[in-house]
Amino acid sequence: MSILILAEHDGQQLRKAARQTISAAQAWGLPVHLLLVGDDTAAAAASAAKVAGVARVIRVDAPHLAHPLAEDVAALVVSLARDYKIVVAPHTTFAKNILPRAAALLDVAVVADVIGIKAPATYARPIYAGSVLATVENTDALQVVTVRATSFDAADDGGNAEITSLPAPAANGKSRWVSEVRNESDQPDLASAPVVVSGGRSLGEQFHQLLTPLAQKLEGAVGATRAAVDAGYAPNDWQVGQTGTIVAPGLYIAAGISGAAQHLAGMKDSKIIVAINHDPDAAIFSVADYGLVADLFEALPALTAAISK
Amino acid sequence: MKALVAIKRVIDHNIRPRIKPDGSGVETENVKMSINPFDEIAVEEALRLKTQGIVTEIVAVTIGHGHAQDVLRHALAMGADRAILVDSTAQLQPLAVSKILKAVYEREQPQLVLLGKQAIDDDAGQVGQMLAALLDIGQGTFASKLEISGNEAIVTREVDTGSETVALQLPAVITTDLRLNEPRFVKLPNLMMAKKKPIETIQATDLGIDTAPHLKVTNLAEPPARKPGIKVNSVAELVEKLRSVGAI
């Protein structure tokens, strides 16, 4: 029996979260197969086959999979699942949409947002926005799991997997893709950036002006609180937290962020945390390695200037 | 059309959960409990569709025991027309919840099912997708915009790369994200009036559904604390510290 990873790609290569899932899956010591869906996965499959620890790359190409729908991909996963002991994917919006649907059709549970795996079936996962860590044993014969990518290192190249192709099930008649808006920016991917510079709602209209130059100097990404996104200062995919993106960069700079539990849930595993807030009692200081009690409108430009020196 | 809104009672999002001394669970006695914030957004969305004349009846449902009724009262006070309590004392996991909701769906035959995208206690985020699967209907998860157009729900979804819009044939399941709407404030007179609205009780055990847990929680623990940090006095000192540890 093997492991099936629902692997996200951008048409050319695997997303980093898929590589992190590949290394997470090594815990089971079973052959790892990747499932790639799309309208043309040739290039992504060729690059995925070179990742260490992958035994097989399964391509499923069809025009209707150019923008994969949960209804279609879940049906595909169900059709393959009986040959596998484990179906796993990173806890991204892509897999969160698909795997619970597949699991229900298979009458099995999903263990979501796993940060530690003890083979064969014991998992650590945060609950209550990370305030509690639960150890969970899954009694299902088929294990369906999503993993928190930032808890695992990305698998490197060094493999030589076989590539196979399977036909796609026909498109479902219940849903159709209409359009997408990609929040294009030249910033690195938030979830995997080595540095994240985040701001709260107090940055106001100056959100980008204050944070982007600093992020660029540090070759990092900009993140935001829910309050900053709700206010329209930052796009939704910049939200860090319980219900946004989970990050764990080498350096996280939080400016004008109060430190609500829902925000901390998304960043408290960062290696070094810097907090800048004019309220010395702000909760964010409780997780900060370096706290600076200061007005951010002065401190951020000063920090940006100091770093260029 | 009829909308079914599934809601859950959870520890209020402002409260820090505490693990029971014997480690058997998280303390919920004498702790402020509220409607799961995402579910409140689901109720609000149904109300807005009713204002638009698209939805004609809103049925709120929760699964639980005793005080679980409180969140139904909250939904009724917001404006839901009636409510169903599926009475159960069991610890239900997402698959069991979706099986129970499927039974309620089959009785009610709604055109639209609205739920929060996740409950802030278990953070599992699965019930909507599982319910749609069991019903073999379309799903629009993490919705930040919802429009009903003819026989379709047009759903804009928040995804990691931005947003995506899908069209779902009705009936369909929608799970709500934070930016779909801002729920109205419940006024006291509405809470009083809600006391007069009907809550029907169904015994979960009468539904003949296997709700046995597939997952066993064997331990609960506080996450390891970060080691305490220091305060720096100036930007210059901050930069120096960050340089000294190689962070910049």
Ligand SMILES: Cc1cc2nc3c(=O)[nH]c(=O)nc-3n(C[C@H](O)[C@H](O)[C@H](O)COP(=O)(O)OP(=O)(O)OC[C@H]3O[C@@H](n4cnc5c(N)ncnc54)[C@H](O)[C@@H]3O)c2cc1C
């Ligand atoms: C169900 C649910 C899910 C949620 N999910 C998320 C999530 O995923 N991510 C998230 O971030 N939030 C989330 N939230 C919201 C969260 O609870 C907080 O409301 C939010 O994080 C607060 O954002 P903020 O820090 O920008 O704003 P505030 O809490 O208003 O804090 C502003 C901070 O800025 C400081 N400040 C103001 N002016 C200055 C200045 N001139 N100089 C220095 N400091 C200044 C203040 O001292 C304060 O600490 C969620 C909430 C709920 C209920």
